[in-house]
């Protein structure tokens with residue numbers, strides 16, 4: 001690993017992922033590309049195990065690692081045990097050139113900086129115990145009321161004041177028949193952020209040879225508790241070429257979405273998307289109707305399919321030719337267009353993350369489900385196992 005200097009600070013590069021040309025370069029890492037080897041003849045020789053290296057020291061002094069998973073096509077996924085965060089994802093464009101398709105930062109200090117904490121964008125992180133919002137941070141289970149951490153106006157967002165995005169996970173690199181893996185474990189103790197029950201969580205990232213990043217989430221509890229785990233990656237399939245994602249074409253197989261109030265809490269209404277800017281049942285560029293949605297898209301779509309692994313989103317980027325297919329077993333997906341990114345954060349290699357620099361597709365149960373008896377239940381009970389899988393598959397259209 002070659003450390004490099006940027007703005008007088010020692011930063012750490014991610015070998016094979018952040019391909020900075022030279023010491024002191026201000027060139028955004030995402031603009032660097034390498035040519036992927038031809039998939040048929042000279043497939044990338046994949047090391048037996050993911051590689052790992054230092055990601056710097058966390059504020060509490062813990063040495064943080066990042067792990068690079070590689071597949072036979074030469075695609076790479078880089079994940080740190082800080083927040084279980086997806087830091088980088090190299091995928092080929094229509095010409096076979098690898099480019100980084102997610103937003104992220106060079107080292108752990110960037111994820112803990114005052115600017116990052118202030119903006120609180122959850123870039124790439126694992127989210128829990130409850131993804132998205134719980135109204136006023138209050139809910140009742142079996143007649144007992146709970147108050148969890150409030151961190152978003154009057155509401156609780158993404159687990160409260162210190163969510164799983166800020167936890168140091170126990171990481172174990174490995175392999176499976178499907179590809180290289182990173183297994184992350186975290187024990188969220190009874191009472192953490194006010195949630196009942198000790199929740200033992202295991203998340204496995206798998207990078208398959210079909211250029212898919214699969215995320216498997218498993219959890220068990222010793223008291224009934226709401227659970228809604230997800231990943232908060234921001235994608236930009238033409239990273240390094242386009243500073244925003246407005247030209248990406250999105251399809252969401254969802255005839256309804258959950259209507260929200262001014263604080264982004266669902267009113268309980270599942271409203272048909274037909275005839276509205278929320279209708280992505282056929283492909284639409286993100287920018288086409290975004291001006292009609294105050295603030296931009298930040299809503300939960302109710303996926304049409306309810307059982308098994310089902311399609312959740314398709315994205316096509318005409319600039320790079322890259323496509324992204326999301327499948328999940330979850331009932332909803334939060335499509336968020338980076339509305340709160342304001343240019344205050346500089347990502348990998350110094351790239352400024354401005355408005356709509358990336359979009360998120362957070363597979364999930366509906367926001368505020370613990371307070372909406374008509375929504376599918378999010379309560380996990382002792383003796384049950386929470387298990388959910390979401391897969392992000394990349395391809396190209398010529």
Ligand code: GLA
Pocket residue numbers: 120121122132157264298299334336340360362
């Ligand atoms: C989710 C929320 C948004 C925002 C982002 C993080 O997508 O729905 O309102 O909080 O996370 O910035």
